[in-house]
Amino acid sequence: MxxxxxxxxxxxxxxxxxxxxxxxxxxxxxxxxxxxxxxxxxxxxxxxxxxxxxxxxxxxxxxxxxxxxxxxxxxxxxxxxxxxxxxxxxxxxxxxxxxxxxxxxxxxxxxxxxTVRATQISDMLSGLVSGSASDEALAEQLEQLGLSAPWSLSLLLDEDGPEQYEAALTINNARWVLSSGPIEDPASARAILGPPRTQPSDLLVDAENLRTLGAVPALVPAAGLRELWNEDMALSAARAPEAYCRSLARRTAQISAEHAFTLLALAASSTQSEAIARLTVHRNTLIQRMDRIKQVTGSDPRVPGELMALLNSIYARVRLGEMHIFQYSKQLKYGLRPIGLVEESP
The missing domain is CATH 3.30.450.20 (PAS domain)
Structure with a gap:
């Protein structure tokens, strides 16, 4: 100098x-x-x-x-x-x-x-991404960086905008983001936004789940679809053997993406009225769709257990690449539907 x-x-x-x-x-x-x-x-x-x-x-x-x-x-x-x-x-x-x-x-x-801070952040996130991080080491790294709880760990795909996160690492077109508190919902990206955590051990679990889901990008939901997306079902599909997924997928092999979204909306809603609001359809339209799903699959989406079986089948089809419902986005009042979705007449 x-x-x-x-x-x-x-x-x-x-x-x-x-x-x-x-x-x-x-x-x-x-x-x-x-x-x-x-x-x-x-x-x-x-x-x-x-x-x-x-x-x-x-x-x-x-x-x-x-x-x-x-x-x-x-x-x-x-x-x-x-x-x-x-x-x-x-x-x-x-x-x-x-x-x-x-x-x-x-x-x-x-x-x-x-430069030192950027290196520390990269080392910390690399440990989370690779699965080599330990509870004690992660706690020490978070303290050194001054990142206070609650923390959240998120995975963003298709995020090609300017870097706006300090603690972020991009690997294979996937951006891993760790923040103090929740991050702002990235409207332009498919993403899995981690919940707030107060224990480093919970972040390690989140990292393992994100690694699993990141390996199957089709299961990562687009902005607005996160309300209809279920992480547990996505993880089950991602971890299931391919042969088992093919077996599950046969149940809904004949239903459309529109009917798949109807099932997602029913599962995410506490009442049929709420599902109607999410889908922005007439009540008669929802009834017609449920009847059609029952006719084609033999499972009645009005019955909770059968609805869960139908959903597991839908997630299996997404995992196998037979459906791409989580990659579409079109803003609705309470959620999203695929681009170009055509409304059924009541």
Whole structure:
């Protein structure tokens, strides 16, 4: 840093320039032969914590006229800037160079701190993503970073906007985000937004679940569909053997995406009226859809147990790539439906 300052400034001024460290040793100079030598006036500036002005040359010590100004960083003297020449000519220049060096030192330290913090964040998230993190190590990392509970861990797909999260790591087009508290719902991305956690061990569980779901991107819901999406069912489908998923998928092999959304809305609603509001359809339309689903599948979505079986089948079809219902988005009053969804007449 000191050498770079001298190399930059010295050619632009008409006076010899020296920079000394906190011991008074010359570490950068427009006269390379002086490097490594102690500077008497710098030692005085350090010990007395003030600017030293030398008006006359000292033939004994070899000291030349000039001004030596202490360098401060975080309120502590870190070195000295010396400019050789008649004090009345170089005093203001020495002060200006000192301020410039202090600014550069501050910027350098901020850059170092920022780089260290970015590395710590990357290490922490890499541990979560890879599954190598431990409860104790994660707790220590969170404390070092000053991230206070509650925390949330989220997974974002198709997020191509500018980076807006400090604690984020992008791997294979998936962005992992850890924040203090919930993150703002990213309207442009498919995402799984983690719940608030107060224990690092819960974040480890969330990370394992996100790794599982991230391996099957089709199961990650688009913005607005998260109200209709069920994480437990998505995890079950993601973890199930493919042969078992094919067996489950046969139950709903003949129903449309529209009927699949009807099932999702029924499961996410406490009453049929709420499901109607989510789907923005007429009551008769909902009845027709439920009757059609029962006719095609042999399972009645009005019966809770049979509705769950139908949903498991839908999630299995998504896992197998037979349906892509979680990748569509179109804003409704209480949720979303696929783009281009055509309304049935009542």
């Amino acid at each position: 000191a050498l770079r300052v001298v190399q930059t400034i010295a050619p632009r001024v008409d006076y010899p320039l020296n920079i000394m460290d906190e011991r008074g040793i010359i570490i950068a100079s427009s006269d390379p032969k002086r490097l490594g030598n102690p500077h008497p006036d710098a030692l005085r500036a350090l010990s007395e914590n003030r600017t030293i002005v030398t008006a006359q040359a000292d033939p004994v010590s070899g000291q030349l006229p000039g001004v030596n100004v202490p360098l401060y960083a975080d309120g502590v003297v870190q070195g000295v800037v010396g400019v050789t020449g008649a004090p009345q000519e170089v005093a203001s220049l020495a002060q200006l160079i000192s301020l410039t060096v202090q600014l550069l030192l501050t910027q350098h330290e901020e850059h170092v701190r920022s």
